[in-house]
Amino acid sequence: MKRFLAGLLLALPLFTPLLIASTAYAQAFPNKPIRWLVPYPAGGGSDFLARTIGQGLSTQVGQPVVVDNKPGGNTAIAAAETARAPGDGYTVLSADNGTLVFNTALYKSLTYNVKDLAPVSLMGRFPMILVVNPGSGINDAKQFLAQAKAKPGSINYGSAGAGSPHHLAMELLKSEAGVFMVHIPYRGAAPALADLASGQVTAMMVDFAAGQGFIRGGKVKPIAVAHPTRLPQLKDVPTFAELGLKNVEAAALVGMVVPATTPAEVIATLNKQVVAAINAPDVKSKLVDFGVEPVGSTSQQFAELLKTETVRWHKLIVDKKITLE
Secondary structure, rough: OHHHHHHHHHHHHHHHHHHHHHHHHHHHHOOOEEEEEEOOOOOOOHHHHHHHHHHHHHHOOOOOOEEEOOOOHHHHHHHHHHHHHOOOEEEEEEOOOOOOHHHHOOOOOOOOOOEEEEEEEEEEEEEEEEEOOOOOOOOOOOHHHHHHEEEEEEEEEEEOOOOOHHHHHHHHHHHHHOOOEEEEEEOOOOHHHHHHHOOOOOEEEHHHHHHHHHHOOOOEEEEEEOOOOHHHHHHHOOOHHHOOOOOOOOOOEEEEEEEEEOOOHHHHHHHHHHHHHHHHHHHHHHHHHHEEEEOOOOOOHHHHHHHHHHHHHHHHHHOOOOOOO
8 A cells, every 4th residue: 555655646746747737728728719610511500500609609718610611421521520630629520410320320431430529519409390292182190101001102201311310210200100101312401392392202301490491481291290399380280209109209419529539628618618609598599590409418418318329220220221332
């Protein structure tokens, strides 16, 4: 015991400067602009989330927050760049469940490793909504599912892309309801919605942020929401749980992550400032109006959510044999 204590005392002079330096760095952070990577083109939901929260974050920390759109590779290009960046807190990424959950099961190999990204906070949810073509003759979700069961394969559905939250939400519904429908993937939600409105496809899952123009304009009809509670924007539309399908819950989850080498003190500082920005009344109001459910979690809560989401969705992807190249 005496030898252990003596060794510890001898080691303290070595560790103390490192501890002081780390603490001082965290206290000084940030003292220059923060680069915020978004793995999608400008104008989409993820981009809107980053720019809205980024503006609030900039006000909080007194430094510019520069949003840098890096689309491509099903989010892999931006994810790989973030994973390789210095772990100093000045490079952050908007990462959704495609980046952090789905891709690792959908692809045989990736250009990034999820373990090289550390969670900061879940920023928002984009709950999925089942919508149909108004001219389809389908009035509600019970009728929709009854038709799908009576005539397997007679209903085709669009999605924002193979492996997207919109696609997998419908695969979840198919699995839980025991129905078969034909998937038609698109390059984004907008073209899928356009074909849905014109009757080229019968149904799709979409988030309110992407689909609100079509929903409010009566071009598509919402018949159920994949969320634990009804959405404030669609109070008359039931949840799948109300229809007896309690496990049909799906959303695009978007959070902030940083390189895994980022010190815990810097992650804690980022988390505190990001959550404060999300909870600012003006920011929260903009997010809700856009169709986002603001969150602002701790980094640990985000990490735990990713674990449970990985187990849930990987099982579905494997059971359905869904793969991408």
